[in-house]
Amino acid sequence: MxxxxxxxxxxxxxxxxxxxxxxxxxxxxxxxxxxxxxxxxxxxxxxxxxxxxxxxxxxxxxxxxxxxxxxxxxxxxxxxxxxxxxxxxxxxxxxxxxxxxxxxxxxxxxxxxxxxxxxxxxxxxxxxxxxLPLAKLLGTYRDSVRCYNTSGGFLHAPIEEVLDRATESLESGIGGIKIKVGHPDNAVDIARVTAVRERIGDRTPLMVDANQQWDRPTARRMCRAFDPLSLVWIEEPLDAYDFAGHAQLAQTFDTAIATGEMLTSVAEHSELIRAGIDIVQPDAPRVGGITRFLDVMALAGREHLQLAPHFVMEVHVHLAAAYPIEPWVEHFEWFDPLFNERLEIRDGRMHLSSRPGLGVTLxxxxxxxxxxxxxxxx
CATH class of the missing domain: 3.30.390.10 (Enolase-like, N-terminal domain)
Incomplete structure (x- = not known):
């Protein structure tokens, strides 16, 4: 009692x-x-x-x-x-x-x-x-986190728009660029990624995301084609639950393999991590909130994996700041109209505010x- x-x-x-x-x-x-x-x-x-x-x-x-x-x-x-x-x-x-x-x-x-x-x-x-800010309550390793933009790289956008958005993102202080791949014509993907790499230069972090749409042979071909482009990672090349397939790609190619955003439990993340992956991408709203995210974070940290939480940067910047290995946070401006506050982004990083809690109001x-x-x- x-x-x-x-x-x-x-x-x-x-x-x-x-x-x-x-x-x-x-x-x-x-x-x-x-x-x-x-x-x-x-x-x-x-x-x-x-x-x-x-x-x-x-x-x-x-x-x-x-x-x-x-x-x-x-x-x-x-x-x-x-x-x-x-x-x-x-x-x-x-x-x-x-x-x-x-x-x-x-x-x-x-x-x-x-x-x-x-x-x-x-x-x-x-x-x-x-x-305290939530990150400080959890215990921070850093006061800012590397960030990359995704919202400008969708497949519906012509390559000229993708290139312009990438330039705008970098000029605004964002540190890296992610674009979508998985076009039915593999050559289109290769051309788009190559064009972005040429626009942003060899030293700017670049990631790609296939959103689970390749089979294993296609994923192997595309990973091989992308290896020379010095990508930070290739995201969800296979079905989210093909843990063994993702692990095989991670073991075969130089470019890191990232996945995990579609998983909705700690148990699923545990199985993925056990199979072998380079970068884990949990999503706090999808796994049940911060309590369960911290469980996933502990599993990933034990295996010395990189962390790159998916979406909802207003929550994930706090969690990433409390992870021991330097992480990434995904920048989407979609939620901006929902909150009165804005996260500070400069020098390639998303900075924690001194506001208590999440630091946002509706x-x-x-x-x-x-x-x-x-x-x-x-």
Whole structure:
């Protein structure tokens, strides 16, 4: 039984917001060109705002692309009542309680992605209670993290636009460039990557992302073709669950192989890491929040792997700063309209702010784009 004197605070209210974030252009990667998906025109964002008896508030975020946003919101709404009355400092205990509240739908995928919004909010709140940025609460190895831009390199964009966006990104202070590959014509991929390499120079970090669309023979051919271009990594050359195939590529070619963004549990990441990979790319909202991300981070660190978290830089800059091996953070400006604050980017790096918690607050635009909301109070 809980000793009342050991309770630091209690959760008194939860607000869930389902926000539809429109994208200015329909986004196409290799999954669109292979006919597996349609162009992406919006992102469904799930926000959780948790308030406490002491007057503190934490903000958490999860998201879904193309489909699943209403499902995440519905699951979060069903399990939210278990938060009321809990001590927000008991984050691990609360994660388990949320998981068991919806255990019949599993411990990965949509169910844990819904939990992630609550979990991130609890960590934001805990850091605010301490008066520290989240990274400082976790314990930083650095006050800034290398960053690279992805949003300018999609396959729907003509190469001239990709080149111009790469130049703009580097001039804005971003350190590296990633572009999408996986065109049905391999020669088009090679020409596009070669053109970007020529534009940005041999010393600027360059990555490519095939979004799981190659089979093993094609992946081997493309890795061989890209090896001379001094890429930092080749991302998701194979299906996300082809752990053995990714490991074989990592063992065969000089260019590092990166994957992991599509995995939605610690168990899946553990299997991937055990198979053998160069760079692991976990996504905190997809694996169940910061609590589970820290588990993945510990597994990766034990194997001395590089870390390059996927998407949601507003959360991942804090986590990457607390990783012992120099990591990368992916820059996407898509979420900028949702927050009142901006991350500082200069000299190729994303810098931590001194603001407590995640250091972000929801904007009026985020409120305007809210399509569904749920509130519960003690």
């Amino acid at each position: 809980t000793n009342p004197t050991s309770v630091v605070d209690r959760i008194t209210g939860v607000t869930l917001s389902s926000v539809t974030l429109p994208l200015p252009t329909g986004i196409s990667d290799a999954k669109v060109l292979t006919g597996r998906q349609k162009p992406m025109t919006e992102v469904a964002v799930l926000f959780a705002e948790i308030t406490t008896e002491a007057g503190l508030e934490g903000i958490g975020v999860s998201y879904s692309k193309r489909a699943g946003g209403p499902g995440q919101f519905a699951h979060a709404r069903e399990i939210a009542p278990v938060l009321i009355g809990e001590d927000p400092s008991d984050i691990g205990k609360i994660w388990d309680k949320l998981m068991w509240a919806g255990a019949s739908v599993g411990r990965s995928g949509l169910s844990v992605q819904a939990i992630a919004a609550f979990d991130v909010a609890l960590w934001d709140l805990k850091a605010k209670r301490a008066g 904007s009026d635009q985020a409120r305007a784009w809210t399509v569904d909301e749920f509130r519960i109070k003690a």
